[in-house]
Amino acid sequence: AQTVTQSQPEMSVQEAETVTLSCTYDTSESDYYLFWYKQPPSRQMILVIRQEAYKQQNATENRFSVNFQKAAKSFSLKISDSQLGDAAMYFCAYRSARRNDMRFGAGTRLTVKP
Amino acid sequence: DAMVIQNPRYQVTQFGKPVTLSCSQTLNHNVMYWYQQKSSQAPKLLFHYYDKDFNNEADTPDNFQSRRPNTSFCFLDIRSPGLGDAAMYLCATSSATGLRYFGPGTRLTVT
Numbered sequence: 001a002q003t004v005t006q007s008q009p010e011m012s013v014q015e016a017e018t019v020t021l022s023c024t025y026d027t028s029e030s031d032y033y034l035f036w037y038k039q040p041p042s043r044q045m046i047l048v049i050r051q052e053a054y055k056q057q058n059a060t061e062n063r064f065s066v067n068f069q070k071a072a073k074s075f076s077l078k079i080s081d082s083q084l085g086d087a088a089m090y091f092c093a094y095r096s097a098r099r100n101d102m103r104f105g106a107g108t109r110l111t112v113k114p
Numbered sequence: 115d116a117m118v119i120q121n122p123r124y125q126v127t128q129f130g131k132p133v134t135l136s137c138s139q140t141l142n143h144n145v146m147y148w149y150q151q152k153s154s155q156a157p158k159l160l161f162h163y164y165d166k167d168f169n170n171e172a173d174t175p176d177n178f179q180s181r182r183p184n185t186s187f188c189f190l191d192i193r194s195p196g197l198g199d200a201a202m203y204l205c206a207t208s209s210a211t212g213l214r215y216f217g218p219g220t221r222l223t224v225t
Contacts, residue, residue: 035214037214037216042218043151043202043218043219043221044216044217044218044219045157045204045206045214045216046216047213047214047215050213091156091157093214100145100147100162100164100169100208101147101159101162101169101171102147102159102214103159104156104157105156106155106156107154107155107156109154
């Protein structure tokens with residue numbers, strides 16, 4: 001079974017600074033997808049960024065980028081120029097290309113200080 | 115434009131009294147999921163439908179059932195809610211590329 005590990009239960013960043021959230025995963029598969037989801041206090045899960053395992057290029061979405069290290073099974077999220085609205089729980093997630101289920105990490109609570 | 119809609123947003127039920135949570139989607143996705151999320155925890159997959167094919171997670175209690183009468187709707191039935199079933203229930207759909215679209219959730223309280 002695939003597992004997703006987020007080793008940082010809480011992180012804090014100063015507004016306008018950069019923060020990196022860590023995620024590692026365990027799988028024996030070669031084809032899969034990785035995601036970062038944001039869940040603000042309203043509890044709606046919002047997709048932040050997505051990475052296909054077969055792509056070597058790291059995904060980027062405006063201020064959000066990932067560092068995907070396939071061999072190390074690492075998938076970290078970098079948030080640049082942090083804004084107060086970035087404060088939320090961030091979940092890393094894994095989905096096999098062969099299966100429909102998605103596995104989530106335990107989450108990292110990000111606080112943004114003004 | 116709401117894409118995944120969950121009703122109600124808040125549901126209170128009594129211990130042991132059956133309850134049904136509703137999810138609908140306007141995306142025409144063929145996969146729909148139900149997750150349970152307890153406070154400060156990751157969402158836990160309960161089951162999902164691929165079209166009409168039902169896929170139950172091995173550790174989902176029998177107390178939880180689901181129905182999908184058509185592509186747009188999916189229901190979560192809790193036959194005899196216990197206090198431990200109080201949680202946020204998230205519905206999600208999936209496109210062919212695997213992107214998940216989540217609904218806003220239904221917060222279930224069991225009294």
